[in-house]
Ligand SMILES: [Fe+2]
């Protein structure tokens with residue numbers, strides 16, 4: 106077990122000595138997209154995106170995917186931005202940050218598997234949020250997309266120990282965060298929350314990233330954290346997990362956070378889990394196709 110793990114993550118993140126650098130346009134773009142919609146300037150956003158080749162290509166791929174729009178002939182950044190909307194552009198910019206951080210070669214974590222899980226969980230979270238009438242399903246999408254940010258951090262700061270944890274989890278078919286706790290002495294929740302704070306992501310995303318495996322500890326956004334947590338679990342028990350399906354009996358209604366979510370979204374009571382799980386299968390081909398396209402455009 107690594108001594109003073111938390112201090113270790115903090116100081117390594119501080120120096121960012123092992124993390125790759127991010128494109129310079131990303132942070133001004135993200136800051137701009139954090140403002141209220143009326144203050145945003147489409148021209149500036151289009152300009153920033155146009156300066157980064159992979160961001161441009163990713164916007165175009167997503168704008169043409171049936172998962173995000175009904176149009177199939179978007180071929181300029183401007184039409185993509187207008188068609189996707191500013192919020193979706195922010196999600197793409199954040200995805201781009203993480204894409205740059207995942208190493209190309211599947212030495213420890215297969216990047217394609219990581220991305221299928223992130224995108225799969227984002228879509229499942231949004232769909233779940235819509236069906237239980239959570240007020241803002243797009244927040245659930247972004248939470249789902251970024252929830253495992255800490256896996257990338259662990260990959261960079263403790264690659265050998267992280268590989269050991271992933272091998273243990275895969276072999277024993279246990280949740281990855283449990284294997285991390287045993288091998289590293291901390292989980293991707295803690296390291297992810299530190300990077301989220303370092304990047305200045307909002308308190309809501311920090312809670313999703315920091316507590317998606319310990320929903321009861323979330324303070325202010327427990328319903329959202331519970332949505333992402335339950336969606337993550339559904340993905341991990343299907344083919345959208347971390348490269349293996351976890352083997353265990355889970356009763357979703359007994360999970361921490363379920364009661365809070367039920368209070369916030371009473372429609373949850375009539376939610377048809379079996380049907381929802383079947384519907385998830387329908388996203389798989391498009392998630393796989395999109396992840397392949399995003400990887401080619403890095
Ligand atoms: Fe996780």
Ligand SMILES: [Fe+2]
Pocket residue numbers: 222226252253337
């Ligand atoms: Fe996850």
